[in-house]
Amino acid sequence: MNTQPRRICLVGVGLIAGSLGLALKRAGSVEMITGLGRDAGRLAQAQALGAIDHFTTDPGQALEGADLVVLGVPLGATAAVLRDLRPYLHDDLVMTDVGSAKRCVVDDTETVLGAAPPGFVPGHPIAGTEHSGVEAAFPSLFEGRRVILTPLASAHREAIAAVEWLWRQAGAEVTTMSVAHHDRMLAITSHLPHLLAFGLVDMLAREPDHEEILGYAAGGFRDFTRIASSDPVMWRDICLGNREAVLEALGRYRRDLEELAERVEAADGAGLEAVFSSAKQTRDAHKHGFER
Amino acid sequence: MNTQPRRICLVGVGLIAGSLGLALKRAGSVEMITGLGRDAGRLAQAQALGAIDHFTTDPGQALEGADLVVLGVPLGATAAVLRDLRPYLHDDLVMTDVGSAKRCVVDDTETVLGAAPPGFVPGHPIAGTEHSGVEAAFPSLFEGRRVILTPLASAHREAIAAVEWLWRQAGAEVTTMSVAHHDRMLAITSHLPHLLAFGLVDMLAREPDHEEILGYAAGGFRDFTRIASSDPVMWRDICLGNREAVLEALGRYRRDLEELAERVEAADGAGLEAVFSSAKQTRDAHKHGFER
Numbered sequence: 391m392n393t394q395p396r397r398i399c400l401v402g403v404g405l406i407a408g409s410l411g412l413a414l415k416r417a418g419s420v421e422m423i424t425g426l427g428r429d430a431g432r433l434a435q436a437q438a439l440g441a442i443d444h445f446t447t448d449p450g451q452a453l454e455g456a457d458l459v460v461l462g463v464p465l466g467a468t469a470a471v472l473r474d475l476r477p478y479l480h481d482d483l484v485m486t487d488v489g490s491a492k493r494c495v496v497d498d499t500e501t502v503l504g505a506a507p508p509g510f511v512p513g514h515p516i517a518g519t520e521h522s523g524v525e526a527a528f529p530s531l532f533e534g535r536r537v538i539l540t541p542l543a544s545a546h547r548e549a550i551a552a553v554e555w556l557w558r559q560a561g562a563e564v565t566t567m568s569v570a571h572h573d574r575m576l577a578i579t580s581h582l583p584h585l586l587a588f589g590l591v592d593m594l595a596r597e598p599d600h601e602e603i604l605g606y607a608a609g610g611f612r613d614f615t616r617i618a619s620s621d622p623v624m625w626r627d628i629c630l631g632n633r634e635a636v637l638e639a640l641g642r643y644r645r646d647l648e649e650l651a652e653r654v655e656a657a658d659g660a661g662l663e664a665v666f667s668s669a670k671q672t673r674d675a676h677k678h679g680f681e682r
Numbered sequence: 683m684n685t686q687p688r689r690i691c692l693v694g695v696g697l698i699a700g701s702l703g704l705a706l707k708r709a710g711s712v713e714m715i716t717g718l719g720r721d722a723g724r725l726a727q728a729q730a731l732g733a734i735d736h737f738t739t740d741p742g743q744a745l746e747g748a749d750l751v752v753l754g755v756p757l758g759a760t761a762a763v764l765r766d767l768r769p770y771l772h773d774d775l776v777m778t779d780v781g782s783a784k785r786c787v788v789d790d791t792e793t794v795l796g797a798a799p800p801g802f803v804p805g806h807p808i809a810g811t812e813h814s815g816v817e818a819a820f821p822s823l824f825e826g827r828r829v830i831l832t833p834l835a836s837a838h839r840e841a842i843a844a845v846e847w848l849w850r851q852a853g854a855e856v857t858t859m860s861v862a863h864h865d866r867m868l869a870i871t872s873h874l875p876h877l878l879a880f881g882l883v884d885m886l887a888r889e890p891d892h893e894e895i896l897g898y899a900a901g902g903f904r905d906f907t908r909i910a911s912s913d914p915v916m917w918r919d920i921c922l923g924n925r926e927a928v929l930e931a932l933g934r935y936r937r938d939l940e941e942l943a944e945r946v947e948a949a950d951g952a953g954l955e956a957v958f959s960s961a962k963q964t965r966d967a968h969k970h971g972f973e974r
Contacts, residue, residue: 466951516898516899516900517900517901518900518901518902519901520902535900536897536898538898575894575895575898576898578885578886578889578895579886579895579896579898579899579900579903580899580900580902580903582882583882583902583903583906583907584902585939585942585946586878586882586906586939587906587961588957588958588961588962589935589938589939589942589957589961590874590875590878590935590961591960591961591962591964591965592938592957592958592960592961592964593870593934593935593938594870594871594964595960595961595963595964596960597870600964601968602867603867603870603871604871604964604968604971605828605971606808606828606830606867606868606871607808607871607872607968607971607972608808608809608810608827608871608872609809609810609811609972610810610812610872610875610876610908610909610912611871611872611875611972612972613905613906613908613909614875614878614879614905614906614908614909615875615961615965616902616905616906617902617905617906618958618961618962618965619962619965619966619969620902620958620962621962622955622958622959622961622962623955625954625958626951626954626955626958627951629946629954630946630949630951630954633946633947633949636946637943637946637947640939640942640943640946641943642885643881643882643885643939644936644939644940644943646881646884646885647877647878647881647932647935647936647939648936650877650881650932651929651932651933651936654877654921654922654925654928654929654932655925655929657922657925659758659918659919659922662917662918662921662922663914663915663918665880665881665884666880666884666910666912666914666917666918667914668883668884668887668888669879669880669881669882669883669884669887669907669910669914670880670883670910670911670912670913670914671887672883672884672886672887672892672896673883673907673910673911674911676893676896676899677911679896679897679899680899680901680903680904
């Protein structure tokens with residue numbers, strides 16, 4: 391395995407893989423970036439934007455000579471993509487993905503390939519916007535952002551090194567943790583907030599006068615609901631892919647809301663203030679941590 | 683009543699009243715702005731920042747010669763402030779407030795003053811930030827933003843005209859609606875989102891490893907929780923002040939979350955995607971409406 395891979399294959403060139411391609415090209419880190427996908431028109435767009443050097447819709451051709459393959463597809467497409475790639479995978483190939491949940495990717499890998507190959511290192515760049523598609527890609531997306539890798543015990547050390555190297559070329563800080571820890575953390579900081587924002591805007595959408603109501607929504611609402619503009623299919627897959635941790639977080643949150651409702655009902659000002667103060671204190675203490 | 687008031691009294695000079703003062707001074711709209719409060723140190727700061735011309739802690743002195751008084755205090759302080767002002771109120775005085783809920787302000791007025799005076803025009807500028815205090819005030823806060831007035835049937839036409847004039851001087855667009863309609867709309871677009879954001883960050887704060895978890899929170903979480911940095915006392919008062927509408931909105935939202943949880947549990951991808959798509963469509967359609 392090549393710990394500084396020269397030939398990269400991006401499978402699915404959307405916001406994340408496209409931005410990685412742009413970053414690697416800008417840094418001059420690799421020799422060749424091949425895009426693989428099903429839609430030649432979108433791949434041609436990725437090539438025109440400079441995210442890939444060339445493209446193909448043929449998996450065998452795409453993996454020919456590749457050192458490292460990045461799965462940049464929605465979680466729900468992982469198994470199908472692995473089935474397409476299976477005949478061309480080999481022990482020297484490093485493979486990673488960018489999925490927002492990791493247990494389901496590992497499960498898909500084990501289901502389709504029998505066992506996770508030693509070259510496979512699951513990954514998740516903590517970066518993105520509410521936009522999607524390669525047209526929203528930009529090369530600095532990962533600068534100063536964190537990428538979490540969740541390698542299994544069976545992973546080859548050189549494969550981990552290669553994936554770490556790749557993300558550092560894109561300007562990211564790489565950390566490693568267990569699949570379960572990743573999935574629990576992200577359920578709270580990302581998956582649950584998306585569910586809540588989608589839910590709130592959907593509730594509003596069902597109000598007959600929602601257009602008037604939105605006309606009186608201020609900056610707080612705009613920021614709170616920004617993530618409700620995210621891709622529905624991608625988030626459907628994430629909620630199902632990380633179902634257990636999402637349900638656990640959502641269950642706890644629903645119990646907390648029940649308690650908040652009781653406090654409002656009982657006009658328990660001190661109780662409400664205690665919750666609000668705890669939240670403000672925690673968020674303010676971390677405020678500058680967000681600005682990286 | 684003077685439909686173009688010259689002498690303004692701001693009671694409580696925080697973010698909102700302070701920004702109004704700065705805007706009126708910048709526009710050269712009024713002759714004199716007096717600040718009234720209990721804390722001379724903070725009033726001196728407001729004067730130093732140019733939000734008021736002079737200040738006093740004496741209600742009688744503050745209202746002497748004033749055409750229009752703006753209550754800029756948290757909702758929970760409205761009744762106490764009205765009691766302080768009561769001896770000095772007269773039929774020619776226009777009075778408005780900036781509270782985020784309107785029924786409770788009207789109730790306080792009727793309780794303390796017997797009936798809402800004809801010069802009283804409840805108001806709510808749909809503007810603000812997660813910061814508070816006069817040190818966060820800035821003169822363009824209301825530019826292009828909406829101010830909702832909810833005058834009662836008993837309100838004097840000239841009082842409404844004076845308050846409209848005042849906010850237009852600050853660059854705002856003024857609209858008028860009923861107290862109930864205001865309170866229901868704001869419960870959905872502002873009060874409920876604040877409750878949800880406070881609740882989420884409080885839940886996170888109770889995780890033993892919340893500092894590590896926050897380290898992996900990305901821009902989505904940052905924006906979603908920005909409003910959880912808002913003033914706890916102010917939001918306690920708003921939740922209690924608009925209790926009925928907040929409980930109604932929260933109740934509906936909790937039922938929606940129950941349904942979402944059922945869909946995640948049942949791995950109902952189509953059902954989740956339908957909710958997420960409806961939300962995305964509604965928010966995207968309004969996206970440019972936020973940017974004013």
